Amino acid sequence: MRKxxxxxxxxxxxxxxxxxxxIVLPHIQLFISSFVIENDSGDKVFSxxxxxxxxxxxxxxxxxxxxxxxxxxxxxxxxxxxxxxxxYITKIASKKYSGFMTLLLLIPIWIGELVTIYGWMILLGDHxxxxxxxxxxxxxxxxxxxxxxxxxxSVGLLYMSMLFMIIPVMSTLESLDNSLxxxxxxxxxxxxxIFTKIIIPYAMPGITxxxxxxxxxxxxxxxxxxxxxxxxSLWFTEQIYNNFLATFNWxxxxxxxxxxxxxxxxxxxVALKLSGQKLERVGS
Amino acid sequence: MINSxxxxxxxxxxxxIYMGLFYLFLVLPIVVICILAFNDSDFIxxxxxxxxxxxxxxxxxxxVGLFEDADLLHSIWVSISTGFLVALFSTIFGTIAAMLFxxxxxxxxxxxxxxxxxxxxxxxxxxxxxxxxxxxxxGYFLEDNYNLSLEWLYPGFxxxxxxxxxxxxxxxxxxxxxxxKKFDKTLEEAALSLRATRLESIFLITLPFLRPAIISAFxxxxxxxxxxxxxxxxxxxxxTTLPVELYTRIKYSSTPVLNAVxxxxxxxxxxxxxxxxxxxxxx
Numbered sequence: 258m259r260k261x262x263x264x265x266x267x268x269x270x271x272x273x274x275x276x277x278x279x280i281v282l283p284h285i286q287l288f289i290s291s292f293v294i295e296n297d298s299g300d301k302v303f304s305x306x307x308x309x310x311x312x313x314x315x316x317x318x319x320x321x322x323x324x325x326x327x328x329x330x331x332x333x334x335x336x337x338x339x340x341x342x343x344x345y346i347t348k349i350a351s352k353k354y355s356g357f358m359t360l361l362l363l364i365p366i367w368i369g370e371l372v373t374i375y376g377w378m379i380l381l382g383d384h385x386x387x388x389x390x391x392x393x394x395x396x397x398x399x400x401x402x403x404x405x406x407x408x409x410x411s412v413g414l415l416y417m418s419m420l421f422m423i424i425p426v427m428s429t430l431e432s433l434d435n436s437l438x439x440x441x442x443x444x445x446x447x448x449x450x451i452f453t454k455i456i457i458p459y460a461m462p463g464i465t466x467x468x469x470x471x472x473x474x475x476x477x478x479x480x481x482x483x484x485x486x487x488x489x490s491l492w493f494t495e496q497i498y499n500n501f502l503a504t505f506n507w508x509x510x511x512x513x514x515x516x517x518x519x520x521x522x523x524x525x526x527v528a529l530k531l532s533g534q535k536l537e538r539v540g541s
Numbered sequence: 542m543i544n545s546x547x548x549x550x551x552x553x554x555x556x557x558i559y560m561g562l563f564y565l566f567l568v569l570p571i572v573v574i575c576i577l578a579f580n581d582s583d584f585i586x587x588x589x590x591x592x593x594x595x596x597x598x599x600x601x602x603x604x605v606g607l608f609e610d611a612d613l614l615h616s617i618w619v620s621i622s623t624g625f626l627v628a629l630f631s632t633i634f635g636t637i638a639a640m641l642f643x644x645x646x647x648x649x650x651x652x653x654x655x656x657x658x659x660x661x662x663x664x665x666x667x668x669x670x671x672x673x674x675x676x677x678x679x680g681y682f683l684e685d686n687y688n689l690s691l692e693w694l695y696p697g698f699x700x701x702x703x704x705x706x707x708x709x710x711x712x713x714x715x716x717x718x719x720x721x722k723k724f725d726k727t728l729e730e731a732a733l734s735l736r737a738t739r740l741e742s743i744f745l746i747t748l749p750f751l752r753p754a755i756i757s758a759f760x761x762x763x764x765x766x767x768x769x770x771x772x773x774x775x776x777x778x779x780x781t782t783l784p785v786e787l788y789t790r791i792k793y794s795s796t797p798v799l800n801a802v803x804x805x806x807x808x809x810x811x812x813x814x815x816x817x818x819x820x821x822x823x824x
Contacts, residue, residue, distance in 0.1 A: 268640055272634070272637060275706075341556070349544060360814055367764045369769075371784045371791075372571075375787070376574045384586040438546070473662045484788075497666055
């Protein structure tokens, strides 16, 4: 069928408008601004100074490394915690309950990070629910410090990101034919063998796309580290926020923003190479 | 392992306990917020001091309830109107993008599709600062050179709408694309051979087929917009959205009125989710 050129442009122009004005140009601007500084006479000049700040000041690159290691750790944790759940819902739970269980998974996402993180603040506070419960059952006598620690920050990061792991994993597991597992079992494979040789390899595209989303969400998150983390917890996005909203060093902030985008993409790329996954396969 | 294979009772029970613990972890923060919204106390903590609706309706020196708190109500209104406009724009542009990428072949299609998916992995912070910098510098440029002062290029209501639209459109595109993949092309061809114009065939055949996906994409875009913080915080002017207002209060002046707002959000979201489930069941 011959497609009309007129309709084609009617579709193309709005899409170009969206992508160019709100995705392409802003990122070019971000890139350019990151090389601009104001010299003593107030003129804007080209310079690498914003990037040099990152590498010369130990606190900045250490913060980035700390953030990246956390993001990798949380991504791994999200996989370990949610994989059994995804498996249970898709393979074990009866049809009657699986819809309801999936719905329950989605609700915290829609409620939004801010409200659920606030819930964790109430739970983990010194006079919060968890401490009260632990005192009530007699495990401790005085409240232990849970909130504003690396522990509470990890719980918050895991909570807000893990559901983005479970959904792609569930959609790959759904298409896994049960007879593959049955055949392996008939041939004498142990549970562990079935798990590592059949289920995990089959679910790999889902795990990989979940891992990419979780990693990027965690590394770019601000609310959980800011509200649940301690004073000493270093989080890279907080540096970006401070540069924009507190000290108004927009150009330094732009350089940090670009570094965050670039370095996190490099980490994702290296992880894909190491695990032998291809981005195209993950997307489908 | 799966139901058709025998497994030990320990495995079955262990798995059930794990699932129970997981769902406890999932709902605990939400349940606790909702319960403490009705606690007759000035502080957001246990012990339970009795049931009270003060944090919804009171207006005294010590307690200002949700429905008496003008700032909070205003931020809810800002969030609703932002969410509505964002959902409207992203539904239109996202549907157009889905039709373009699903049905047409053209040069640079792969590259454009990559750009359209990029907001899924670009951290919200980056989207926020890049849109902030580009729009304000365009604003200054127009003001200096053409004496043109465009308010919507500076932080404020419209910049928030544009910023949230930039990534909500991607989600709409994916949802509509999924439905468009199931579309039977011969329907459109039949319409054309019956002398419908191409525009008529889109409006009378394709769009009605896509309607369920378009409606749920609209809801999804609204919800994403309604809860967004990371991008919004950079683009905001004097009209704060609900998440930004909540953040400021959690950080600097929290009272149980925050629980009351959160309770309303939880109820609203749950209702939308349940309605959505029933609508999908009917099909």
